[in-house]
Amino acid sequence: MEHIIIIGGGGTGAALAHDLALRGFKVSLFEKGELLSGTTGRHHGLLHSGARYAVHDPTAAQECIAENSILRRIAPQALEQNDGLFVALEETDMAYRRVFVESCRACGISVRQLSAAEALGLEPALNPNLKLALQLPDATMDAWRLPLQFFATAKANGAELHSFAEVRGIHVRSGRVTGVRIFDYKKHREYDVRGDLLVNATGAWAGKICALAGIQVPVQPGPGVMVTVNARLTNMVINRLHPAGEGDIIVPQRKLSALGTSLWLANDPDGIALPRDHIRRIIGLCAQMVPAVKDTPLHSAWCAARPLLGGRKADDPQKISRTFDCYDHKERDNLEGLVSVMGGKATTLRAMAAKTADLICRKTGRDLPCRTAAQKLLHWRLFYQ
Ligand SMILES: Cc1cc2nc3c(=O)[nH]c(=O)nc-3n(C[C@H](O)[C@H](O)[C@H](O)COP(=O)(O)OP(=O)(O)OC[C@H]3O[C@@H](n4cnc5c(N)ncnc54)[C@H](O)[C@@H]3O)c2cc1C
Structure with a gap:
């Protein structure tokens, strides 16, 4: 099975590591700081009903209410x-x-x-x-415990999670991404990791990661x-x-x-x-x-x-959509082997992962359905065992 490298240990990376591990992929995730130390570990913890977006951003509202009911079923320990x-x-x-x-x-x-x-x-x-x-x-919702439940389950299914491991370079050969250069803050050394496909799940940092490969994304x-x-x-x-x-x-x-x-x-x-x-x-x-x-x-x-x-095009930043998307950079920039996922909310992390993992399945020629909407997650405490 293909080896998928995920950059970014926020909620999106957590849910994606879980989804891909459940579908049987080999998964390695790299996070430059502590897991969840980006935006995910620092939001105020609303499991959105979607009501805040219903009038001006109905797509995001529908995504939120759908995920709201799924997360109540699969991760009740992280919710009040x-x-x-x-x-x-x-x-x-x-x-x-x-x-x-x-x-x-x-x-x-x-x-x-x-x-x-x-x-x-x-x-x-x-x-x-x-x-x-x-x-x-x-x-x-508990901003840490919800994604920790995804990490705990991903880890139990074989995903490798590396914290304090920053991606500093992206290796490209003949128009194809072949791996990444990592700086390990714990051991103060650099090393290379090869993979079949690289996923940029770095949220607000997604533009910086794409810049390493000489391309741009609208984040x-x-x-x-x-x-x-x-x-x-x-x-x-x-x-x-x-x-x-x-x-x-x-x-x-x-x-x-x-x-x-x-x-x-x-x-x-x-x-x-x-x-x-x-x-x-x-x-x-x-x-x-x-x-x-x-x-x-x-x-x-x-x-x-x-x-x-999107961003700067909007006259009022409050009106910028909170929906999400994922991009195949082969189609967008003629760069094979790189996918980016961005936008969304902590509430919609599972749906973001599902859409990205579906794209990865199409790219790798695998017909593996998403099972995360029905799979109860492990308790967050099991992450530390
Ligand atoms: C003020 C505020 C309030 C919010 N409130 C809510 C809320 O109540 N409910 C809700 O559902 N959503 C809320 N959100 C939105 C939500 O927090 C984000 O949409 C979500 O956390 C983004 O998750 P992510 O995994 O995509 O990004 P992140 O959590 O930021 O994860 C990306 C990770 O990539 C890592 N990274 C970056 N560069 C590298 C590199 N070179 N190598 C390795 N790793 C790298 C970063 O360190 C980071 O940990 C809020 C957001 C804000 C700003």
Whole structure:
């Protein structure tokens, strides 16, 4: 069976290692830092229902709701199945309700309307002046444990996972990728690895990897700031009922509340500085939904970069689609042996892997169906055994 090299140990690489190992491929994955130390280990942990995208990005919304129900079945240990509320505070939020509900239903996302009293009965910390709330199948995921379940299962099925192993070069001979040059940070040495096919699953870094092979991909790093305050203020995920914007989500994470987020476009995913003014802005906006946010001590603030498809062409970065794609660089750039996968969400990691592994099967002439939607994942604790 062919040897597939995956670059990138984030959620996408984890799900792809699992999918390919399950189909019987020999898999070697290389991650330049600790596994999950890129964007995946640092997002705020929403298992999207897709509702946030239903109006302006229905493809991403449908991908999210489909994966939301699959992940509940195959990885329940990494999820808290707590649902989400979209709360209306102003008349403009109320005016948005109709198109929001219609778009959610068109995407297959169930919506239940609650009166203000019903919503406050469920979540007493909400702004008492809210007008109504909509209940949807959002949930809290553990940003580490979910992909660790994919890694644990991939490892049990024979995938080799190398952390602190940076790809510094891509070997090309006669228009074909033949392998990679690795720098091993643990042993401080370089070595070569040969493979039949190379997959670039490096998220916001995908452009840098393609540049090693002299080609370009349409990925745009889109950083955002997240803030946690030192109390769990709600049991459900709380969103603002308005078009996607800043500071409109609160994700309860164990005994903390993670507030998100902002979005700007960057040229380079490395060395992104945290704009300190975003912290106060996010706290102020989230406190409109849950007033106790502003009186709760700050726990931490950090940022990470989304791997956005397309990018600079959009007039409003919030409108850039959160869908994903994978590319066969033979078709795109006349370079055989390289595939890139990028875009998407942590919620859609399994679907991204399935589409990429299907492409790899077509390229290698294998007729091996995807089985990951039905295969329960191993517990994340088994990764460490
Ligand atoms: C602010 C913010 C909030 C978000 N919130 C959510 C959310 O609540 N729910 C949700 O579903 N999604 C969320 N997302 C999106 C989600 O986090 C990303 O879509 C997803 O984590 C991307 O995963 P990935 O594996 O493609 O990329 P990454 O996790 O970034 O993995 C790529 C890996 O490649 C490695 N790499 C790069 N270069 C090399 C090299 N040369 N050699 C070896 N390895 C290399 C990197 O170190 C990195 O670990 C959020 C994103 C942001 C920025």
